Amino acid sequence: MTQAKAPSRVRVGIGGWVFEPWRGNFYPAGLAQSRELDYASRHVTSIEINGTYYGTQKPASFARWHDETPEDFVFALKGPRFATNRRVLAEAGPSIEKFLASGVVELKDKLGPINWQFPPTKKFDPDDFGAFLSLLPAEYEGRSLRHAVEVRHESFATPDFVELLRTHGVAVVMADKEGVPHLHDVTAPFVYVRLQSAREDRKSGYSPADLDAWAERARAWAAGKEPADLPRLSGAMPGPPRTRDVFVYMINGFKPKAPAAAMALLERLG
Template sequence: MATKKTGSAARIRVGIGGWDFEPWRGTFYPEGLAHKRELEFASRAVTSIEVNGTFYRTQKPETFAKWHDETPEDFVFSLKAPRYATNRRVLAEAGDSIERFFESGVLELKDKLGPINWQFAPTKHFDPEDFESFLKLLPATVEGRAIRHVVEVRHESFVDAAFVALVRKYGVAVVVAGDSKYPQIADVTAPFVYARIMGTTEKQKTGYPKAALDRWSARAQEWAAGGAPDDLPTVGGPAEKSAARDVYLYVISGYKAANPAAAMALIKRLDEPA
């Protein structure tokens, strides 16, 4: 299974959140598969995984190196940044937490290090001055490696053209919180798009009905081609047209047991000839 390519450089990566989930055993994972081989299996069924564990605790360099070695060459991990950086009253004071995160061994993932998701609490309000101070702390490169940043904001106060202009100024993406209770800000603000879709249900074998899977597949292809879907809400002005743009689309939350099936159904659609 190849990662979907569009144009000369763009990639559409479709994945799930994590890989250690008991209800996937015997459904997504074959019966009897050793737990230590679940990452190996999952990384060959989807093309990216968003790691949630890094949000709660610091991982060891050897852990990141192990993840790198157990996954295919073209696989990519996105990482949830530590909550100590985002769950604070004054974001401008997050510098030490951000530095510690990047010193924890994340670069052991090498070329498999994808975007860093800075997730904020639903109670966190938009404070333009403080939020810009936070964005200034996010490193564009670490030890010569370019770093992609995405912010996941979940309070209605961020539905503001000033917020979109601010993140666009720094080339930081905004999570497209698809099919969720959170504000959906689908403005393209970076050289890549990061979507987390959360609408899977138990009644659908593949989590989503066919029509919804078709819509998300079409949206991903529109983003990758440098455009933007016309059926998702935006807040600021249109993004500058791009020749090609990487897309990271994760099937998250919802009815989690069905998320791998939904991700694989999307990959199948994206792999079909145009």
């Protein structure tokens, strides 16, 4: 049975679609690997593509991914590590341009937010990080772009970082993983969440109570509000919209449970 869809402002998905432990578990036994994206895209409402972080993809690949998925599906993309794993972020312009020119616009209306992930050792330097944010274009070849940043050093847990992101309209990636800052401030017209604490001993990776809580938070964000149970570093974002797009991805923790966790969250939102 095809999984029920979430409200149109909330997307719930997984990271990638090629993962051997999902075969015979999430994927039916005997399903051809060439059909895994088709299958996954009918059970979740978004997928974060991780391959773009490690290397350049071809325009034909983006076009094929567009064609193999439902009309209302959306992909998030990881920005290339060549742009974020560098000492001077202000020099990332050529890497950003190369990534955008690689064919991402072939996803057309299925092009969702771009997640720029930074290494855990990268500390907050307001001037250099601001210079990087200035390099992120609002559109490319007629396609609007939405950007999020995933930071993993505690030095980013400051109101100054929140205000810098708001100035540039860039979202902070919200996480629940131990050892990284848990930043819950809304800084852009959309919200990007990566959940990485699924457990092997939970049927759906997360407890029912945890899934209920994330469903309520997603509903609040989608309605232009902010969840009351999550601490913030700064005040609420000025002039909140009536609605927001929300993207929630079940990524790691115990990765074999990621599809089950995503579908369980979708069921609560459906």
